[in-house]
Amino acid sequence: MRPDPIAMIPCQRHLFDLPREVAYLNCAYMSPLMHRVVEAGQRGMALKARPWEIAPPDFFARPERARALFAEIIGADAEGVALIPSASYGIALAAANLRPGAGRRILLIEDQFPSNVHVWRRLARESGAEIVTVRRPPDGDLTRAVLGEIDERTALLAAAQCRWTDGALIDLDRVAPALHEVGAALVLDLTQSAGAMRYDAARIDADFVIAATYKWLLGSYSMGFVHIAPRHRDGRPLEETWMGREGAEDFARLVDYRDGYRPGARRFDVGEVANFALLPATIAALEQILDWGVERIEATLAARVATIAERAAGLGFRVSDPALRAGHFLGLGFPGPVPAGLPERLAAERVHVSLRGSSLRVTPHLYNDDADTERLIEVLAAAI
Numbered sequence: 251m252r253p254d255p256i257a258m259i260p261c262q263r264h265l266f267d268l269p270r271e272v273a274y275l276n277c278a279y280m281s282p283l284m285h286r287v288v289e290a291g292q293r294g295m296a297l298k299a300r301p302w303e304i305a306p307p308d309f310f311a312r313p314e315r316a317r318a319l320f321a322e323i324i325g326a327d328a329e330g331v332a333l334i335p336s337a338s339y340g341i342a343l344a345a346a347n348l349r350p351g352a353g354r355r356i357l358l359i360e361d362q363f364p365s366n367v368h369v370w371r372r373l374a375r376e377s378g379a380e381i382v383t384v385r386r387p388p389d390g391d392l393t394r395a396v397l398g399e400i401d402e403r404t405a406l407l408a409a410a411q412c413r414w415t416d417g418a419l420i421d422l423d424r425v426a427p428a429l430h431e432v433g434a435a436l437v438l439d440l441t442q443s444a445g446a447m448r449y450d451a452a453r454i455d456a457d458f459v460i461a462a463t464y465k466w467l468l469g470s471y472s473m474g475f476v477h478i479a480p481r482h483r484d485g486r487p488l489e490e491t492w493m494g495r496e497g498a499e500d501f502a503r504l505v506d507y508r509d510g511y512r513p514g515a516r517r518f519d520v521g522e523v524a525n526f527a528l529l530p531a532t533i534a535a536l537e538q539i540l541d542w543g544v545e546r547i548e549a550t551l552a553a554r555v556a557t558i559a560e561r562a563a564g565l566g567f568r569v570s571d572p573a574l575r576a577g578h579f580l581g582l583g584f585p586g587p588v589p590a591g592l593p594e595r596l597a598a599e600r601v602h603v604s605l606r607g608s609s610l611r612v613t614p615h616l617y618n619d620d621a622d623t624e625r626l627i628e629v630l631a632a633a634i
């Protein structure tokens with residue numbers, strides 16, 4: 251018997267503050283917030299207006315809830331999750347806990363997001379390791395290119411599930427075992443995929459998995475998560491926070507300084523982890539994602555992107571092989587030079603996508619509908 255097809259999620263535009271005239275197809279830049287997320291954030295901000303209503307347990311309950319929700323989204327254990335303010339913070343944490351050794355190689359991907367480059371360049375300089383940048387081959391198969399670079403010299407690969415410029419996929423089910431085989435570490439920045447693409451932390455067994463919340467996790471800016479493998483949980487945090495220490499719950503005895511940390515990955519939490527304004531917003535967003543289900547989100551977005559890809563290909567745009575790109579991501583190659591005045595025309599039509607070099611990045615979410623697709627195609631048809 252064939253398994254049931256995955257049920258598509260109907261358009262969820264009503265949950266967001268999206269005017270009809272705005273065709274927002276730019277989730278990879280930043281997602282809009284749902285009404286419920288804004289309201290939760292406003293309630294959280296208002297809490298601080300009445301600090302006498304904030305009790306010591308309030309400092310701990312919300313971080314624990316957020317930890318558990320992110321863990322569920324990526325199929326990880328909540329004990330391994332720490333709360334961080336940005337992807338760069340999480341990647342810096344990974345770099346602070348990996349020692350590549352002189353002459354070893356740090357693998358990066360061509361055109362990777364800068365948050366996942368600069369810190370590795372510094373680590374290479376300081377440790378005598380060498381950066382090797384994996385280029386995308388002409389056939390577009392980034393996975394094969396990465397596999398071709400992994401050998402006993404490899405200390406680590408810092409990459410993503412799909413590339414932020416064009417959605418080019420790295421098949422982690424093939425790459426992770428190859429790294430494990432040679433004892434190399436895997437650091438993943440899932441900012442462009444967590445919440446929109448399935449990820450199975452238990453199966454991939456990466457060393458550090460990082461995601462900022464303001465894109466596909468539909469959360470606020472300045473929030474994120476890192477999942478840390480058990481083998482690194484005795485590691486060194488970037489900050490020595492009072493909340494990361496044993497006994498932190500007892501506010502009357504905080505100056506009985508304790509050397510031990512609270513269990514799991516809590517030592518790695520950012521300072522002031524009990525962010526009263528942003529945590530309720532983050533929790534509301536993650537609960538909604540889990541309610542829809544990542545698998546259904548992935549399938550629904552893939553169907554919309556496939557339609558856009560087909561229509562754009564009909565206009566002469568180059569689209570990459572769907573087997574080699576993430577379902578929620580589309581990079582459109584112009585048939586000729588980028589038409590003059592295209593950004594102005596898109597802005598005038600209130601169609602929001604990203605122009606990256608000579609490629610147009612189109613990244614819808616559940617708030618998009620067929621009318622948005624039509625608007626995009628109309629502007630593109632008129633522009634070329």
Ligand SMILES: Cc1ncc(COP(=O)(O)O)c(C=O)c1O
Nearest residue numbers: 336337338363365414441442462
């Ligand atoms: C792949 C990727 N990682 C991370 C970020 C954001 O990084 P940070 O949280 O360090 O600002 C972006 C933003 O576009 C991104 O595309």
